[in-house]
Amino acid sequence: MSALIDALRQRLPAHRVITDELRRLAYGTDGSFYRLIPEVVAEVEDENEVRDVVELARTHSRPVTFRAAGTSLCGQAVTDGVLVLLGEGLATCRIAPDGATVKVGPAIVGAEVNRRLAPLGRKIGPDPASINAAKIGGIAANNSSGMCCGTAQNSYRTLASIRVLLADGTVLDTGDAASRNAFHASHGMLLDSLARLSDEVRANHALAERIRTKYKIKNTTGYSLNALVDYSDPIDILSHLMIGSEGTLGFISEVTYQTVPEYAHKASALVFFADMETACRAVVGLKQQPVDAVELLDRASLRAVADKPGMPPLLKTLADGATALLIETRAPDAPDLQRRIDAVLAELAPYPLIEAPSFTTNPAEIDRLWNVRKGTFPAVGAVRKPGTTVIIEDVAVAVPDLAAACLDLQQLFAKHGYTEAIIFGHALEGNVHFVFTQDFGIESEVARYAAFMDDVCAMLVEKYDGSLKAEHGTGRNMAPFVELEWGTQAYGLMKEIKALFDPEGLLNPGVIINDDPQAHLKHLKPMPAAGQLYAPVDRCIECGFCEPQCPSHGLTLSPRQRIVGWRELSRRQAAGEAPGQLGEDYLYMGLDTCATCGLCSTACPVGIETGALTRAVRGENLSGVARQLGKLAADHFGATQALARTALKAGHLAEAIVGPKALGRLTGGKWKEGMPTPQPLTYRATRSDGDKVVYFPTCAGRMFGADTPEHALSATVIRVLERAGYAPIIPEGVNELCCGQSFASKGMADDADRKSAQLEAALRKASDNGKYPIVLDASACSLRMKTFLAERLPVFDLVEFAHDALLPRLMLQKKSDPVLIHLNCSARRMGFEGKLKQLAAACAVQPVMPPEVKCCGFGGDRGFVVPELNAHALRKLEVPAGCCGGYSSNQTCEIGLTNATGLPYRSIVHLLDECSEEAARLATC
Structure with missing residues (x-):
């Protein structure tokens, strides 16, 4: 293997040939319950690099697996050979002018493609539940579908063309005539073999009809044999065989989709039936009506979410x-939507329902109803025992058989003791998922799982001729059962297809085609308990939904990968093993480069905030000296800030002598160009009449000033408050006060809570026991105090208060130049995206909030300690032409944004100040 690694380093930059134990473990983990650790991870940025890796792996006879987002559930993206990790260079997207087609690379996230298509009223057809994290490579390679796309809008049906790299290094672009002609010349034998297979299948009427029948319902078990009966051109056959091939036939380097309409008008209703059979009978009729989604939820799934916030009260009774x-219908306009609603209600009228059905078009109500459906899977995951995993299976039957099949599944749950199992899914397609928890650390439990799977597969195949995998792909989990579902003749076709494309068997071996009847019981992922410091981490199912939110993803580790590494360290500690180099590497990759922004929790199905784990581990690792220094700083906070201001003045003096770039190099990137000057320690409110409001100038705002005292953050906030008719009150002893956030981020929880309590007392006194609203000028501090206070006092973030209270009172003159807006992670977590956008829109004609930028990665002081995190998080930030500046609501974030763009970033209150001042000036002219 060392020879292969050396060869890879000759073709790829050395930092993209990954051999350390921590990242091989972490990057090699996908959303399934299988664990294989790659020998090497090769991160590739273009098709040529993929070709190089495949060629070298073939030369050294090592297996190759391609990896996009790793949200796959059946073991498609794990390997003990070479893992090819798709880099951002393959995240391409080109939309046709009319939006009818979109050409996308395999590394772009599905939801991002839809975001770019949205202005044209279009989207891609596949809509998996993982679309916010899943990438096009996985969506196409698994032929993923989802709640609305059914069988008509999946990748197979909406494929316009495809570009693939085969095992021998040849590239075929089916959308390019020259490429097709060249491939005919170079690979005529392969094309002739595909044409022969198609002819043989068509001549075998029984087999051809069986294939057609199998694809009348959702089916991703095995290869897409329907390509042999749907198409006669061997290149068309080849391109459609690639869909759903799970990286076993070649590498998909580009897909061109025919897009589908995305209607803006939607209505949803949650309809309750007394029993499963009646509900499923209704589905048969609904399939003939203008509905886009019909999601089934059994009693167990409804019970699992009944106690969650916002759930309908009926679920408990x-x-x-x-x-x-759960029924949804969509339409291009409101009248058409109403006609569709009426048709659905007419279809439901004959059925004895528990309560009268009612559709809502209110987006918030629609979200509430869909949260019932979305909450089912994580609800099971959240209550499972530590050390167990959550398994979600995915099957389909003909819609008329749906009720009987679900009842049979429930009987099998009872027979094998899976009392917590739930059933939900896409009833309109006869496609249901069932979820249960499983312990793979006990031999008897593995045997129980094996017996259950044998019974499920036999029941579905023999009784219903159903699909053992409807949309999640075959993977390792169902590979031993492909022949059971399809029969010997069809399975023989699949093996022949595999041999034609990959004669050496090096592309993702063990997936789809696997002659080991016990393959699904091997390489099972251990899930050691790791919750001693932060118990919610044990709920992690390693799905990867968190990864697009994380600023360090792609630099070091994502939240999922941090948890994977921490679980292994916890296992070693419990077993009395040394942490080794993995433990050393975790200090930087797991702890130092975690921004602790908490955005991972907003995407996590079970609400885990990996930053809380990081803070807990940091606290555990603190030395006695560090703890004493932290306590000293907390006890003498004013003096600590004075020292920091002195250091900041010294930095500016050094900058004047050597220049900002040189100083940045000398400090290892810790000194930023455009670093604010120290803030003067005066907070003068001149207005005594008007509505009283308590204003707390937060630590960073007190530390970092501006070019002139009147432009300092606190002075600007006071000025705008007074301009809006408020009389600001500054808490007594403000320079000694702190919300505790800076201590919490370093793991000093006790010191953080002590400072929060001290601030609470000061705010309580200043606000006359909560009589007056309290405004904080940094979103991170606002979130900290809102959480700590738990509504004991009326605390408002500046964004929130400016939107709700200041906008109605201020006259504003809009800026004509574009302005950049950054929604920092704390404001995002508090749900202030809409309010920040509306503030910006009231002040500027062209406000721009870059959609691909989430957390800036500055993370309080992380931008000083590990500046590469800040740079990585903002690598996609583009400045529009003519932009005059940027605005946010966190001072340290603004430092990092200024450094990354070269533009001055300031608090959003400065924008309000400028626009309201200009409006006042114009009014007096």
Whole structure:
């Protein structure tokens, strides 16, 4: 293997040939319950690099697996050979002028493609539940579908063309005539073999009809044999065989989709039936009506989410056996939507329902209803025992068989003791998922799982001729059962296809085609308990939904990968093993480069905030000296800030002598160009009449000033408050006060809480026991105090207060130049995106909030300690032409943004100040 690694380093930059134990473990983990650790991870940025890696792996006879987002659930993206990790260079997207087609690279996230298509009223057809994290390479390679796309809008049906790299290094672009002609010349034998297979299948009427029948319902078990009966051109056959091939036939380097309409008008209803059979009978009729989604939820799934916030009260009182259908219909305009609603209600009218059905078009209500459906899977995951994993299976039957199949599944749950199992899914396609928890650390439990799977597969195949995998792909989990579902003849076709494309068997071996009947019981992922410091981490199912939110993803580790590494360290500690180099590497990759921004929790199905784990581990690792220094700083906070201001003045003096770039190099990137000057320690409110409001100038705002005292943050906030008719009150002893956030981020929880309590007392006194609103000028501090206070006092973030209270009172003159807006992670977590956008829109004609930028990565002081985190997080930030500046609501974030763009970033209150001042000036002219 060392020879292969050396060869890879000759073709790829050395930092993209990854051999350390921590990242091989972490990067090699996907959303399934299988664990294989790659020998090497090769990160590739273009098709040529993929070709180089495949060629070298073939030369050294090592297996190759391609990895996009790793949200796959059946073991498609794990390997003990070479893992090819797709880099951002493959995240391309080109939209046709009319939006009818979109050409996308395999590394772009599905939701990002839809975001770019949205202005044209279009989207891609596949809509998996993982679309906010899943990438196009995985969506196409698994032929993913989802709640609305059914069988008509999946990748197979909406494929316009495809570009693939085969095992021998040849590239075929089916959308390019020259490429097709060249491939005919170079690979005529392969094309002739595909044409022969197609002819043989068509001549075998029984086999051809069986294939057509199998694809009348969702089916991703095995290869896409429908390509052999749907197409006669061997290149068309080849391109459609690639869909759903899970990286076993070649590498998909580009896909061109025919897009589908995305209607803006939607309505949803949650309809309750007394029993499963009646609900499923209704589905048969609904399939003939203008509905876009019908999601089935059995009684167990409804019970699992009944106690969650915002759930309908009826969920707690339903009788056993009750079943719900979540129905959605969409239309291009409101009148058409109403016609569709009326048609659905007419279809439901004959059925005895628990309560009268009612559709809502209110987006918030629609979200609330869909949260019932989305909450089912994580609800099971959240209550499982430590050390167990969550398994979600995915099957389909003909819609008329749906009720009987679901009842049979429930009987098998009872037979094998899976009492917590739930059933939900896409009833309109006869496609349901069932979720249960499993312990793979006990031999008897593995045997129980094996017996259950044998019974499930036999029941679905023999009784219903169903699909053992409807949309999640075959993977390792269902590979031993492909022949059971398809029969010997069809399975033989699949093996022949595999041999034609990959004669050496090096592309993702063990996936789809696997002659080991016990393959699904091997390489099972251990899930050691790791929650001693932060218990919610044990709920992690390693799905990867968190990764697009994380500023360090792609630099070091994502939240999922941090948890994977921490679980292994916890396992070693419990077993009395040394942490080794993995433990050393975790200090930087797991702890130092975690921004602790908490955005991972907003995407996590079970609400885990990995930053809380990081803070807990940091606290555990603190030395006695560090703890004493932290306590000293907390006890003498004013003096500590004075020292920091002195250091800041010294930095500016050094900058004047050597220049900002040189000083930045001398400090290892810790000194930033455009670093603010120290803030003067005066907070003068001149207005005594008007509505009283308590204003707390936060630490960073007190530390970092501006070019002139009147432009300092605190002075600007006071000025705008007074201009809006408020009389600001500054808490007594403000320079000694701190919300505790800076201590919490370093793991000093006790010191943080002590400072928060001290601030609470000061705010309580200043606000006359909560009589007056309290405004904080940094979103991170606002979030900290809102959480700590738990509504004991009326605390408002500046963004929130400016939107709700200041906008109605201020006259504003809009800026004509573009302005950049940054929604920092704390404001995002508090749900202030809409308010920040509306503030910006009231002040500027062209406000721009770059959609691909989430957390800036500055993370309080992380931008000083590990500046590469800040640079990586903002690598996609583009400045529009003519932009005059940027605005946010966190001072340290603004430092990092200024450094990254070269533009001055300041608090959003400065924009309000400038626009309201200009409006006042114009009014007096």
